[in-house]
Amino acid sequence: MSEPVNALGGARFDGIVQVTEVAPQGMITVRGDLGAGAMEKAVMKAAGLPIPAKTSVVMKGDHAVLWMSPDELMVVLPHGDAPAAVAAMTAALKSEHALVVDVSDARAVFALEGEGPALRETLAKLSPADMRSAALPVGVVRRTRLAQVPAAFWFANDTEARLICFRSVASYVFGILSHAATPGSEVGHFS
Amino acid sequence: MLILTCPYCGVACDETELSPGGEAHLKRFGPGSSDEEFETYLFHRENPKGVHFERWRHAYGCGKWFHAARHTMTLEVFGTYPAQVYEPPEDIKAAITAKVPGWSWRDFS
Structure with a gap:
């Protein structure tokens, strides 16, 4: 049996939220x-x-x-x-x-961890989905567009979101998520 | 920006999450039809300033086709409904009549 390998080798970015590629x-x-x-x-x-x-x-x-x-x-x-x-x-x-x-x-999975408002803000920068907690509460899956690619995400709890995208665009998605989570880029819309 | 609610999954979709499918309720004329019928089916489209019916696909979500009734000038959305119908449901027609009395579109009014 071949060893499962991550698309990005478990890449991680620490910004206003932590973006981590989760294990296979x-x-x-x-x-x-x-x-x-x-x-x-x-x-x-x-x-x-x-x-x-x-x-x-x-x-x-x-x-x-x-x-x-x-x-x-x-x-x-x-x-x-x-x-x-x-x-x-x-x-x-x-x-x-x-x-x-x-x-x-065929898919890549990312975990986003951080304070609720920062988490929602990071995703709201990339997706047209309504990210207010009333519109997207914990436990609701939203399939949507993340910049130029399709993705699905959901809030597992108030401080963690999971995101699934196609593996072929994993590095693109990690790039845009990291960029959206750059320290100093806080908008404060949800806080 | 146009926001349409997918009638299948209930998600309020942004225009950029959808694929436009052109005019709704077209009747296909294929082999065996007259040239005039085929030309009408293929090329003749409504271009109203007012009530319009369109097909949309929830491309970035559930992937289902659905219909939308909206106003081309005010961008008001009267409602969305599933694709498996030949004409707009009564509640959609009533919603349009409430806002635009005396409307008509192709054979519907």
Whole structure:
């Protein structure tokens, strides 16, 4: 088995927020009828979590399930568990019109840590999404545009946000996040 | 800036998160149709100063196509609705009538 390698080798930037590329994560894209009983069982078996409500994320330890669209979920789990989980979910969804794909090595994941206002400000500099806490509370996934590329992010708690983007644009995303988090660039809009 | 709410995921999308899909409620004329019908389908478009219906795709989000009813001059958005319809739903029509009495667009009013 080959060693999983980060896109940027775990790059880190300390600014008004800390931008860190997190260790390789297992990520599984699941598409199908989210209301089907088999889907509920397959996700519960793979991640130990229920199917999240519209636009939200459910998390427990290093497992998470993200609502990506009306017929798409992303299951986040430890990198080594992904192949077995894909096989189990594919088998569990055999009777459904569904698709299960391991996208672990096609995505990059960043963690942003810092004070809530600075965190929201850093993302608001790059994305057209409404970053006020009323519009994007903790536990809501927002798929949006980050400067020139697509990304999805959510607040795990008040001081940490997670961001997923395509691996091919990982260095671009790390660059713009670091730039937006440059010390001295505070706007103070959310504080 | 235009902000449209995706009827599928309920996200308030900025214009730059969406792909424009042109005019809504076109009927396709393909093989077997007359030249006039095909020309109309392919080229003839509304260009109203007022109520307009458009197709948009939530490209940076859920990826679904949807319809939007809006005013081309005031940029007011009357509502968005799913793509699987042949004509605007009654609540959208009512919302437009409330703001623009006597409106009409192609065969709808």
